[in-house]
Amino acid sequence: MNRVSLLKLKSIQNWSWIFLVTYFTLAKFNIYFGILGLVCMLMPLYFVIKYRSKVHCSHVCPRGSFLGKFLKRFTLHNNLPGWMRTSFFKDLLLTMMIFSFSISLYKARGSYIDISAVIVTMMFRSLILGIIFGIFFKPRAWCQVCPMSTGSDKFKLALLKLKIIK
Numbered sequence: 001m002n003r004v005s006l007l008k009l010k011s012i013q014n015w016s017w018i019f020l021v022t023y024f025t026l027a028k029f030n031i032y033f034g035i036l037g038l039v040c041m042l043m044p045l046y047f048v049i050k051y052r053s054k055v056h057c058s059h060v061c062p063r064g065s066f067l068g069k070f071l072k073r074f075t076l077h078n079n080l081p082g083w084m085r086t087s088f089f090k091d092l093l094l095t096m097m098i099f100s101f102s103i104s105l106y107k108a109r110g111s112y113i114d115i116s117a118v119i120v121t122m123m124f125r126s127l128i129l130g131i132i133f134g135i136f137f138k139p140r141a142w143c144q145v146c147p148m149s150t151g152s153d154k155f156k157l158a159l160l161k162l163k164i165i166k
Protein backbone atom coordinates (compact mmCIF):
# COMPACT_ATOMS: atom_id res chain seq x y z
CA MET A 1 0.00 0.00 0.00
CA ASN A 2 1.19 3.48 -0.79
CA ARG A 3 0.89 4.56 2.84
CA VAL A 4 2.92 7.74 2.62
CA SER A 5 0.78 9.09 -0.22
CA LEU A 6 -2.35 7.97 1.62
CA LEU A 7 -1.40 9.86 4.77
CA LYS A 8 -0.61 12.96 2.72
CA LEU A 9 -3.99 12.89 1.04
CA LYS A 10 -6.23 15.56 2.51
CA SER A 11 -9.88 14.77 3.11
CA ILE A 12 -12.29 17.04 1.25
CA GLN A 13 -15.39 15.51 2.78
CA ASN A 14 -16.23 18.65 4.72
CA TRP A 15 -17.17 20.37 1.53
CA SER A 16 -17.25 17.81 -1.31
CA TRP A 17 -21.09 17.77 -1.10
CA ILE A 18 -20.83 20.93 -3.24
CA PHE A 19 -19.85 18.71 -6.19
CA LEU A 20 -23.04 16.71 -5.77
CA VAL A 21 -25.31 19.76 -5.61
CA THR A 22 -23.48 21.31 -8.58
CA TYR A 23 -23.83 18.07 -10.51
CA PHE A 24 -27.61 17.83 -10.05
CA THR A 25 -28.03 21.54 -10.77
CA LEU A 26 -26.07 21.29 -14.02
CA ALA A 27 -27.90 18.12 -15.04
CA LYS A 28 -31.24 19.81 -14.33
CA PHE A 29 -30.38 22.61 -16.75
CA ASN A 30 -28.73 20.41 -19.31
CA ILE A 31 -29.01 16.64 -19.21
CA TYR A 32 -25.71 16.40 -21.11
CA PHE A 33 -23.94 17.08 -17.80
CA GLY A 34 -25.42 13.85 -16.44
CA ILE A 35 -22.53 11.93 -17.95
CA LEU A 36 -20.28 13.50 -15.30
CA GLY A 37 -21.81 11.06 -12.82
CA LEU A 38 -19.46 8.51 -14.34
CA VAL A 39 -16.63 10.25 -12.50
CA CYS A 40 -18.39 9.55 -9.21
CA MET A 41 -18.90 5.91 -10.22
CA LEU A 42 -15.32 5.31 -11.37
CA MET A 43 -13.43 7.28 -8.72
CA PRO A 44 -13.78 4.58 -6.02
CA LEU A 45 -12.19 2.04 -8.39
CA TYR A 46 -9.38 4.45 -9.25
CA PHE A 47 -8.61 4.96 -5.55
CA VAL A 48 -8.61 1.22 -4.92
CA ILE A 49 -5.97 0.83 -7.64
CA LYS A 50 -3.91 3.79 -6.46
CA TYR A 51 -4.11 3.38 -2.67
CA ARG A 52 -5.38 -0.21 -2.25
CA SER A 53 -8.03 1.24 0.01
CA LYS A 54 -11.43 2.88 0.00
CA VAL A 55 -10.01 6.40 0.13
CA HIS A 56 -12.97 7.59 -1.90
CA CYS A 57 -15.33 6.77 0.98
CA SER A 58 -13.12 8.19 3.72
CA HIS A 59 -11.74 11.29 1.99
CA VAL A 60 -13.72 12.27 -1.09
CA CYS A 61 -17.24 10.97 -1.72
CA PRO A 62 -19.65 13.88 -2.32
CA ARG A 63 -22.68 11.71 -1.45
CA GLY A 64 -21.16 10.62 1.86
CA SER A 65 -20.26 14.25 2.52
CA PHE A 66 -23.84 15.39 1.78
CA LEU A 67 -25.41 12.73 4.01
CA GLY A 68 -23.02 13.39 6.88
CA LYS A 69 -23.45 17.15 6.70
CA PHE A 70 -27.19 17.60 6.18
CA LEU A 71 -28.84 14.69 7.93
CA LYS A 72 -27.44 15.28 11.41
CA ARG A 73 -30.52 17.29 12.42
CA PHE A 74 -33.13 14.97 10.95
CA THR A 75 -31.81 11.55 11.77
CA LEU A 76 -33.59 9.18 14.16
CA HIS A 77 -30.17 7.75 15.07
CA ASN A 78 -31.23 4.10 14.95
CA ASN A 79 -28.76 1.32 14.25
CA LEU A 80 -29.14 -0.57 11.01
CA PRO A 81 -30.88 -3.92 11.63
CA GLY A 82 -28.48 -6.86 11.61
CA TRP A 83 -29.94 -8.36 8.42
CA MET A 84 -29.08 -5.22 6.50
CA ARG A 85 -25.46 -5.54 7.51
CA THR A 86 -25.12 -9.05 6.10
CA SER A 87 -23.06 -9.76 2.99
CA PHE A 88 -26.20 -11.24 1.46
CA PHE A 89 -28.09 -7.95 1.67
CA LYS A 90 -25.13 -5.88 0.42
CA ASP A 91 -24.53 -8.28 -2.48
CA LEU A 92 -28.22 -8.18 -3.32
CA LEU A 93 -28.18 -4.38 -3.49
CA LEU A 94 -25.05 -4.44 -5.66
CA THR A 95 -26.57 -7.05 -7.99
CA MET A 96 -29.81 -5.08 -8.29
CA MET A 97 -27.89 -1.89 -9.04
CA ILE A 98 -25.72 -3.52 -11.72
CA PHE A 99 -28.74 -5.27 -13.22
CA SER A 100 -30.93 -2.18 -13.43
CA PHE A 101 -28.01 -0.01 -14.65
CA SER A 102 -27.12 -2.53 -17.38
CA ILE A 103 -30.72 -2.87 -18.59
CA SER A 104 -31.14 0.91 -18.69
CA LEU A 105 -27.84 1.35 -20.57
CA TYR A 106 -28.91 -1.32 -23.03
CA LYS A 107 -32.21 0.47 -23.60
CA ALA A 108 -30.32 3.74 -24.17
CA ARG A 109 -28.82 2.11 -27.28
CA GLY A 110 -25.80 4.37 -27.38
CA SER A 111 -27.75 7.64 -27.26
CA TYR A 112 -25.65 10.19 -25.36
CA ILE A 113 -28.72 11.95 -23.92
CA ASP A 114 -30.30 8.69 -22.77
CA ILE A 115 -27.06 7.44 -21.22
CA SER A 116 -26.71 10.76 -19.37
CA ALA A 117 -30.30 10.43 -18.15
CA VAL A 118 -29.64 6.87 -16.94
CA ILE A 119 -26.61 8.04 -14.96
CA VAL A 120 -28.45 10.99 -13.40
CA THR A 121 -31.30 8.67 -12.44
CA MET A 122 -28.88 6.21 -10.83
CA MET A 123 -27.14 9.01 -8.94
CA PHE A 124 -30.48 10.46 -7.85
CA ARG A 125 -31.83 7.12 -6.67
CA SER A 126 -28.79 6.40 -4.57
CA LEU A 127 -28.98 9.88 -3.04
CA ILE A 128 -32.67 9.42 -2.18
CA LEU A 129 -31.98 5.99 -0.70
CA GLY A 130 -29.09 7.51 1.24
CA ILE A 131 -31.38 10.23 2.61
CA ILE A 132 -34.08 7.71 3.60
CA PHE A 133 -31.49 5.52 5.32
CA GLY A 134 -29.98 8.59 6.94
CA ILE A 135 -33.32 9.70 8.38
CA PHE A 136 -34.44 6.32 9.69
CA PHE A 137 -31.00 5.20 10.88
CA LYS A 138 -27.78 7.24 11.23
CA PRO A 139 -26.78 10.03 8.81
CA ARG A 140 -24.33 7.87 6.89
CA ALA A 141 -26.13 4.54 7.37
CA TRP A 142 -26.30 4.19 3.60
CA CYS A 143 -22.50 3.88 3.56
CA GLN A 144 -22.83 0.56 5.42
CA VAL A 145 -24.72 -1.00 2.51
CA CYS A 146 -23.73 1.23 -0.42
CA PRO A 147 -23.24 -0.78 -3.63
CA MET A 148 -20.25 1.41 -4.58
CA SER A 149 -18.53 0.40 -1.37
CA THR A 150 -19.41 -3.29 -1.78
CA GLY A 151 -18.27 -3.09 -5.41
CA SER A 152 -14.96 -1.49 -4.37
CA ASP A 153 -14.34 -4.31 -1.89
CA LYS A 154 -14.98 -6.91 -4.57
CA PHE A 155 -12.86 -5.02 -7.09
CA LYS A 156 -9.95 -4.92 -4.63
CA LEU A 157 -10.28 -8.65 -3.91
CA ALA A 158 -10.27 -9.41 -7.64
CA LEU A 159 -7.15 -7.26 -8.18
CA LEU A 160 -5.41 -9.00 -5.27
CA LYS A 161 -6.34 -12.45 -6.59
CA LEU A 162 -5.09 -11.54 -10.06
CA LYS A 163 -1.93 -10.13 -8.42
CA ILE A 164 -2.47 -6.80 -10.18
CA ILE A 165 -2.01 -5.12 -6.78
CA LYS A 166 -0.29 -6.43 -3.65
Ligand code: SF4
Nearest residue numbers: 057061064143146149
Ligand atom coordinates in the same frame (compact mmCIF):
# COMPACT_ATOMS: atom_id res chain seq x y z
S1 SF4 B 1 -20.09 4.07 1.00
FE1 SF4 B 1 -20.99 4.90 -0.90
S2 SF4 B 1 -22.04 6.80 -0.29
FE2 SF4 B 1 -20.71 6.20 1.39
S3 SF4 B 1 -18.83 7.30 1.09
FE3 SF4 B 1 -18.55 5.33 0.06
S4 SF4 B 1 -19.22 5.56 -2.05
FE4 SF4 B 1 -19.94 7.33 -0.87
